[in-house]
Amino acid sequence: MNATTSTNTNGTTEAEKTSFADKAHVQLDKGKEAIADAAGRSKEAISGAAKSTTAAVKKKPGTTAAIVAGAAAAIAGAAFGASKLIDKKKTGAKTKSASGTGSSSSGKSTSSKSGSTASKSNSK
Known part of the structure; x- marks a missing residue:
């Protein structure tokens, strides 16, 4: 072959x-x-x-300068808005975590309820 x-x-x-x-x-x-x-x-x-x-x-250098200034303003506005959104999200996260700890210190915890139930059942 x-x-x-x-x-x-x-x-x-x-x-x-x-x-x-x-x-x-x-x-x-x-x-x-x-x-x-x-x-x-x-x-x-x-x-x-x-x-x-x-x-x-x-x-037309004047027109070009106006276009550049407008583009710069648009970019600056977008950056400012994004920074505000980020700050708002951070503040919202801090508020949620703070309210979560405040509700657990209200004095009405589940352990005290179960303790009182347990003491009632022992007294019968």
Whole structure:
């Protein structure tokens, strides 16, 4: 038997293995080319966007400054709101834990009730 017609334990011939490996390499090469092409197009698109943004900033710097100030205000407002929510959650957690300890010190615990029940049953 030669190497191209021999079969292994799962019934696959060496020729089929070689054919599969060749097909896999072809697909891998196609994938590499597609990624390189997409990267090149992305680079061109980003470069074009950067150039048009730079040109717009140079034409109307006042408008650009207003946009930047508005974006900064929006970010600052979001950060302030988030910090208030976090503080509110922390305060709520402290209040809940404080009210939980206050209710157990009210004098009406379950152990005193069961003790009085036990003393009543002993007196009968």
